[in-house]
Amino acid sequence: MKKHARFWLGAGVLFCASALLAYDVGDKAYTKKLETHLLDQPQALAHPVAKIDFAVELNVEQVNGAWLLVSAGDNRGWVFAGNVAEKKPSGDHKTDFLPSSASGTTASIAARPLDEVAKGYGDQKGLGEAKEDVEWVERQSAQVDDAAVTAYLQAKKLGEYK
């Protein structure tokens, strides 16, 4: 009984996720990561069959829950809906990604410490203690790196690991 409840809860969340994303066959989606892998199956650990650049238009050919079968030119494969965007990102933003993110799955985790201008602002305003607090948050946050987030998603069966 408990198992059934868990199943329906999971199914409900998946359904809601796909409904909220609202992709359908024939729609367009856009890559939003520096590199997006297309997979041979709708599973996070499936084999990559293609690597797509940032801000590329994809044609949605099939929808399977939160997974989309997409194509771009000669490339075709599955991608998790959370890894693409409904609106095309500005190509200008490609240069905003940190170099270290080029080979990773995301750029959002890479370290980017408190900006020097912001530090100067804190000093000039006499907010040195608050500035140090923000830097403490930066350090704590940097400890939760890409690998830690992936492990968390896998352990909790979240996102593409559901």
Added chain:
Amino acid sequence: MKCVRSSLAVLVLAATAGTCLAQFSLNGFDPFKAVKDAGNFVKGVAGIGLKEENSIGGAVAIEIVARFGGVWKDAAATRRVNLIGKSLTRYCDRQELNFKFGLLNSETINAFSAPGGYVFITKGLYDLVGDNDDQLAGVLGHEITHVTQRHALKIIERGQALSGGLGVISDATAAKNNNFSELSGVVNEVTTTLFEKGFDPKTEYAADKGGRALAAVTGYAPGGLRATLIRLKMGSAGKTAVIFPTHPSLAKRIARLPEE
């Protein structure tokens, strides 16, 4: 089948649309209308570059921390907030940002975000959601959406379009010379909105909608944000919920969010 799915999607979107709320911030001001009103708006939505965004965001983060009792330095709680927050941002629409999540040492119930990817929630709000990851994800998703949709930056861009340029704050020495007043003015625009006026209802609804969708695609229960709003509406013993007068009411926000 396609029609069924489309209809359901439309229903869900319609129910959330005009809607989604944000109440962890504040109110007062309509950046969308402001942009429309600004006939000489030349920088556009993407007018502020990432370097400037990080400078402004860092300064705003310092102001938030200074005004709300400093950072609550609980390493375990901070790690939990970062794990959930970064799980959400893995699927957000601005992958170039480096998000960081912190807790404020305040018993009030509130949450804030700053350009560049700073997200803070108060200890009071953290305690309110307790060990419910879905509710915490709903709150964080709301704040993340404020950042990814550049809500604070739109306010600045509107102000700058009316009065001049933004170039000064891209100078690394800006805060140390006579450009400090320029940066200070920009930061003040944001903090006035965050602490006093608040975002307008449309902006809050957009953050609610985006936050809910982000939580859902990440695998959290979509109803987490709504559940938190209901708990806020019911009140929490001894805590002070900061809900600014021009905010959309909690009742309106709850009504706009689908039940589930």
